[in-house]
Amino acid sequence: MTVTTTRWSYHDTAASYALAMLIFLTSIGFSSFSQADEMLHWRTLWVRSMPPGATVSAAYGELMNHGDKTVTVASVSSDVSDSAEMHEVIAEGDQRRMAQLTSIDIAPHQTLVFEPGGRHIMLLDVAAPLAEGGKVEVCAVSVAGTRACSLGQIERQAPVTSDPHSTHH
Ligand SMILES: [Cu+2]
Numbered sequence: 525m526t527v528t529t530t531r532w533s534y535h536d537t538a539a540s541y542a543l544a545m546l547i548f549l550t551s552i553g554f555s556s557f558s559q560a561d562e563m564l565h566w567r568t569l570w571v572r573s574m575p576p577g578a579t580v581s582a583a584y585g586e587l588m589n590h591g592d593k594t595v596t597v598a599s600v601s602s603d604v605s606d607s608a609e610m611h612e613v614i615a616e617g618d619q620r621r622m623a624q625l626t627s628i629d630i631a632p633h634q635t636l637v638f639e640p641g642g643r644h645i646m647l648l649d650v651a652a653p654l655a656e657g658g659k660v661e662v663c664a665v666s667v668a669g670t671r672a673c674s675l676g677q678i679e680r681q682a683p684v685t686s687d688p689h690s691t692h693h
Contacts, residue, residue, distance in 0.1 A: 562666055563590035564597075566674035567635065571602075571660040573680045574653040581654050583608075583645040583662045583676055584638045589630040596667040597628045597636065600645050603661040607648040613641060622646070627667065640682055654678045 569585035583602065589595045600608045610625040625643070630636045638644050645662060654660065656678055663673040677683070 561591055561593055562595050562668055562670040564588070564595055564630075564664065564666065564670050564672035565590065566662075566664075566672060566676075568683075568685065569662055569674045569676035570679045570683055571647070571654060571662070571676045573656045573678050574650065576653055578653060579648070579650055581647045581650055582640075583647060583660065584640060584682065585662075585674070585676060587630065587636040587638070587664055587672065589632060589634055589636075592632050594632060595630045595670065597630065597664050598626075598667045599665045601663045601665070602645075602647050604652075604654065605647050605650045608662075609646045609648065610638075610643070611646045612643045656680055 565588055567586040567588050569583065571583045572581045574581050581604075583600075587597070597610070600610055602608050610628060611622040612625055613620050614623050628636060628643075636643075647660075658678045659675045660678060661673055661675050663671055665671050
């Protein structure tokens with residue numbers, strides 16, 4: 525049995541969660557629970573720095589489903605505020621507005637992209653402005669309870685990568 529979490533962001537919170545999940549799975553006899561089958565990980569992650577006085581920021585990145593089943597992402601969280609939401613940007617005429625997404629499906633072996641101008645993770649009620657150079661932990665949690673967490677660098681602009689987002693649809 526494997527309890528899935530991102531290997532390179534494995535830390536105390538994830539470890540205690542994994543232990544709790546192991547105890548839970550043991551208690552229900554490993555039956556009818558798909559959490560152990562889900563393989564989610566963050567391929568990239570970064571968080572927008574904030575100007576003084578701001579209370580909201582956004583996280584962007586690529587969340588991969590390495591498994592053979594569709595994974596439904598049901599919530600997101602971060603370690604810099606108590607409130608995080610998945611948003612998409614909707615064009616209405618020449619206006620653009622944000623709408624909250626309550627869940628997002630990721631098909632097997634597909635990547636969910638959060639990027640500036642499009643779907644993003646909104647961090648609300650951030651107490652202290654995020655300064656460039658720091659890091660923020662962001663977690664995505666599936667309906668089945670899989671938790672994928674990673675540390676995102678705080679950047680002013682999208683970091684340049686060798687695999688541009690323009691290849692994604
Ligand atoms: Cu938003």
